Amino acid sequence: REMRKLVSAGEILVEIMAERIGQSFLEPGPLLGPYPSGAPAIFIGQAAALGQPAGLIGAVGDDDFGRLNIDRLRALGADVSAIAVHTGHATGTAFVTYRADASRHFVFNIRNSASGLIETDAAATNLLACADHVHVMGSSLFSDRAIAVALSAIETVKAKGGTVSFDPNIRREIMQASGMRAALDHVLARADIFLPSGEELFLFSSAKDEKGAADELLARGLSCIVLKKGAAGAVYHDHHGAVASSGFAVDEVDPTGAGDCFGAAFVSFWLRGAAPAEALRIANACGALAVTRKGPMEGIFPLEAVEAFIATGNTQ
Numbered sequence: 001r002e003m004r005k006l007v008s009a010g011e012i013l014v015e016i017m018a019e020r021i022g023q024s025f026l027e028p029g030p031l032l033g034p035y036p037s038g039a040p041a042i043f044i045g046q047a048a049a050l051g052q053p054a055g056l057i058g059a060v061g062d063d064d065f066g067r068l069n070i071d072r073l074r075a076l077g078a079d080v081s082a083i084a085v086h087t088g089h090a091t092g093t094a095f096v097t098y099r100a101d102a103s104r105h106f107v108f109n110i111r112n113s114a115s116g117l118i119e120t121d122a123a124a125t126n127l128l129a130c131a132d133h134v135h136v137m138g139s140s141l142f143s144d145r146a147i148a149v150a151l152s153a154i155e156t157v158k159a160k161g162g163t164v165s166f167d168p169n170i171r172r173e174i175m176q177a178s179g180m181r182a183a184l185d186h187v188l189a190r191a192d193i194f195l196p197s198g199e200e201l202f203l204f205s206s207a208k209d210e211k212g213a214a215d216e217l218l219a220r221g222l223s224c225i226v227l228k229k230g231a232a233g234a235v236y237h238d239h240h241g242a243v244a245s246s247g248f249a250v251d252e253v254d255p256t257g258a259g260d261c262f263g264a265a266f267v268s269f270w271l272r273g274a275a276p277a278e279a280l281r282i283a284n285a286c287g288a289l290a291v292t293r294k295g296p297m298e299g300i301f302p303l304e305a306v307e308a309f310i311a312t313g314n315t316q
């Protein structure tokens with residue numbers, strides 16, 4: 001069978017991170033970056049690295065931040081034909097600092113950057129014409145315009161029998177975007193695969209425990225739910241039951257991007273018809289590798305390297 005093509009749409013950013021834990025953005029301090037970033041870009045880059053045909057709809061400025069992103073995605077094997085380059089607008093940015101309690105604080109410039117100009121133009125329409133699956137990141141529902149692109153991508157692909165995955169990827173800094181909550185619910189209602197992390201599971205159901213929430217969501221029409229649990233790995237739920245998979249033991253250098261790499265691997269192997277345990281194992285390995293490098297896309301590796309890591313890696 002021919003490999004199914006995966007498409008996502010949304011923010012393309014560079015990430016610039018505070019060098020020290022607990023560093024404040026209220027005063028000058030050392031910064032690292034720019035690193036290519038943006039949740040859908042990380043996702044598409046990881047999928048492409050695993051050999052899945054994958055393309056991204058988005059927009060960057062005609063600047064080095066934009067070129068850095070396009071060059072990286074292309075190098076990973078992604079289809080960059082639907083990334084628009086806009087002169088007169090700067091590529092989006094995310095400044096991040098890690099607190100001592102491991103929480104993250106972001107300063108985003110997305111909606112008012114080139115990313116805000118995302119649209120279903122001719123190139124995006126062409127990309128969607130070859131797409132079999134759409135992945136939506138909640139963080140990509142940052143404006144009415146971005147929501148319109150995501151919803152039309154879903155309908156285009158569903159109309160030809162394709163499938164949809166959804167990672168809420170909640171960042172409280174952008175949760176206030178008008179219409180985001182309604183859009184999150186709308187995307188969930190159209191999704192086949194739901195990929196929440198930790199407490200995000202409970203934002204979309206009334207149940208108080210994991211099994212109850214999973215059952216409630218499955219009853220609403222999802223094929224499966226994959227709950228990400230950081231270093232502890234992940235649990236898959238479908239109508240037949242649950243499959244848990246431990247994480248790999250690694251030194252966590254930078255957690256950002258783990259969920260996106262995990263999701264890309266899970267969805268790619270689900271599209272290939274892999275059993276849940278196999279898809280989870282590859283996904284846990286990609287998530288673990290992602291946290292071993294500073295920068296959200298620096299821990300993306302090709303399938304051969306991921307398999308070598310699994311062969312030598314320790315599960316917790």
Ligand code: ATP
Pocket residue numbers: 169196197198227228229230231232233234247248249250252255256257258259260262283284285286287288291
């Ligand atoms: P993100 O910050 O990218 O949004 P997330 O909250 O969506 O991440 P996490 O649960 O933090 O998702 O991580 C996703 C997956 O990455 C986990 O299920 C696990 O497989 C792997 N992972 C994350 N952190 C670690 C770690 N410290 N050690 C090993 N594996 C990890």
Ligand code: MG
Pocket residue numbers: 167169170197259260
């Ligand atoms: Mg996430």
